[in-house]
């Protein structure tokens with residue numbers, strides 16, 4: 008049985024982002040496996056460990072450098088990878104179509120994992136579109152997954168203190184949330200082993216992807232400007248407290 | 263008149279106030295605001311919607327009284343089709359994160375979540391990307407357009423109108439293979455962070471779970487929500503749903519107080535758009551101190567009790 012894990016190659020959350028051209032960023036910074044995808048890979052590897060004849064396949068739409076992210080996913084437990092190569096940034100409508108096409112051409116999924124969102128474009132939608140194109144049920148922000156051969160019982164955290172329990176027939180799509188597990192950070196031997204695992208590279212032209220009518224195109228990217236100029240609050244704790252109350256009342260007008 | 267669908271959300275049986283900001287953002291002379299309400303808990307919300315310019319209220323009835331995102335999204339799509347709606351606006355809230363992408367996927371329509379500006383005529387929006395480090399202008403193309411707004415970016419302004427109420431029954435056409443077993447609520451989800459005007463967050467400086475009481479005590483007087491840094495969450499002091507930041511909730515309050523929080527880039531990613539940021543930290547060189555509006559160099563264990571006292575005497 009195949010568990011596909013869709014992963015994204017994203018800038019390190021601590022990296023300095025410099026806008027280049029009108030819509031791009033300087034990519035000479037550290038890129039990593041998207042943090043939520045770490046939970047997705049870890050969960051797929053956990054399920055594989057307790058199921059017979061299961062293979063975990065990481066799938067990524069990205070530029071050539073995304074190979075590093077696939078290596079990271081394989082060091083964390085994926086058995087092999089598919090890199091759908093593109094040389095431009097793609098919106099989630101195209102991305103989900105490409106991922107669906109790559110999965111369809113590779114095999115029949117038991118489960119498809121994604122992260123609940125990517126930390127670069129923060130679109131929060133690829134898993135839903137992927138499910139739609141594959142005609143599968145989907146749940147997101149999963150914090151617990153119990154899988155059997157007919158389906159999956161999944162607990163999803165909707166908001167503070169609210170957990171939804173869903174039953175989905177297999178195959179299905181699951182967006183991994185942070186509460187799902189502690190990522191399997193790889194050991195050195197895992198990394199060495201991952202270097203020998205295969206990556207199949209395909210171009211978007213080799214896949215059957217119908218051209219979407221809809222799209223989301225970045226027209227301009229600008230650095231977020233900071234609008235704060237810090238002023239000190241001084242004096243005794245009681246003085247500071249009084250100044251805070253004054254700010255709340257007279258400046259922010261929230262009380 | 264172009265009909266604009268507003269996906270209305272409820273909290274404790276009534277419309278969430280953030281929906282009125284959304285109505286304000288959508289309003290224009292050539293548009294008709296249509297409130298789409300799935301299994302609305304109360305029928306006394308008509309006046310509230312009318313006050314913000316809604317002229318049509320569609321009460322969508324599903325055949326279950328349970329939260330079911332797959333069915334609710336399908337019901338919203340059906341109601342949009344029935345009412346000739348090709349533009350839908352909702353909140354980037356817990357329910358919005360479930361419903362808006364499902365609606366967009368079904369319609370194969372563009373969707374941008376967490377918009378800080380929307381232009382419904384040109385289908386152009388602004389949203390933050392790369393953890394709040396950049397602002398992207400995104401042009402959407404398609405036949406339907408779905409917008410997820412960040413709560414509180416537009417202040418609600420009244421514009422009274424009279425609304426007709428329409429009932430719309432949706433019988434599932436059950437989304438196959440997806441079933442809700444149960445929804446468990448432990449009551450701790452007091453106030454959703456992203457929709458709060460005032461947030462007080464605690465970090466490593468709080469030292470343990472018990473000390474968070476100091477923050478909750480202040481928050482209670484202000485009807486503020488309580489947030490946290492990832493360190494406080496990872497240490498198990500507070501639940502993950504309270505985490506503010508890149509891998510937590512992104513918030514946009516009028517006032518954000520960061521207490522015992524250093525102000526890492528990842529934390530900033532979630533709160534940098536707050537109007538007024540107040541930091542309390544023992545370390546004058548903590549990054550937060552250089553990126554806020556007001557800072558107090560001092561011990562939170564002295565300042566929070568003093569603040570609680572000041573707030574108590576004021577609200578009494």
Ligand SMILES: Cc1cc2nc3c(=O)[nH]c(=O)nc-3n(C[C@H](O)[C@H](O)[C@H](O)COP(=O)(O)OP(=O)(O)OC[C@H]3O[C@@H](n4cnc5c(N)ncnc54)[C@H](O)[C@@H]3O)c2cc1C
Pocket residue numbers: 020042464465466467468490491492493494505506507508509510511521522523524525526527528529532542543544545548560561562563
């Ligand atoms: C991929 C990734 C995603 C992340 N996502 C998030 C996220 O979503 N949200 C998030 O918050 N972090 C996130 N982080 C973690 C982030 O990098 C920081 O580690 C974290 O924000 C630090 O939390 P803190 O400010 O509470 O702790 P610290 O950085 O340790 O700061 C504690 C502060 O408390 C002050 N202090 C100590 N005692 C007192 C006292 N008695 N009175 C007053 N002040 C005191 C100290 O001076 C210090 O400035 C992420 C990291 C990564 C790698």
